[in-house]
Amino acid sequence: QVTLKESGPVLVKPTETLTLTCTVSGFSLSNARMGVSWIRQPPGKALEWLAHIFSNDEKSYSTSLKSRLTISKDTSKSQVVLTMTNMDPVDTATYYCARIIYYDSSGYLSRGIDYWGQGTLVTVSS
């Protein structure tokens, strides 16, 4: 059974750095066909992809937030960590982690998001 669970602070102050942890079970972060992504959703708004990481340590970041984000993993602990610097009230959102899985698609390997964590609401306020 695949599960992902986000953990981290509920409240952060403006200019502080946010650190979120995603703990996974039911699959390994060393699996070459899987990765983990972070996604956020401000209250009442749409989903926004932030970053992802794969078993070979391949990392990618949202173009608009790249300068503020760092993603890393600890395979032995089954954890993926996202840090976001210089937090602002507009960063108030529910933050989700989700599994990325490779699949065969019409003769080539594609990758999409299948399982999601429950999400964690982070409020940025002084």
Add this chain to the structure above:
Amino acid sequence: DIQMTQSPSSLSASVGDRVTITCRASQGIRNDLGWYQQKPGKAPKRLIYAASSLQSGVPSRFSGSGSGTEFTLTISSLQPEDFATYYCLQHNSLFTFGPGTKVDIK
């Protein structure tokens, strides 16, 4: 970056209606697209992957089609549990979500 648009942004429908949602990509993405359903206070749930493949356990009234830049999600006969917000997600180049389509009760 690839941009995604969805139409309509919202719709009102009745139980039993056929509902179609469209997603368009700013450039060709082959069939690297998924559809997700999200209910209030819950995480999204994948319905469709590879543009037209039904996720295991998802009712067959959901279907997807399209390739390249234009994609559709169809619900053949809307059920009470289908009232939700639907998002498309492209994963051809990084990841981009569409802005969502809210389906509510007429």
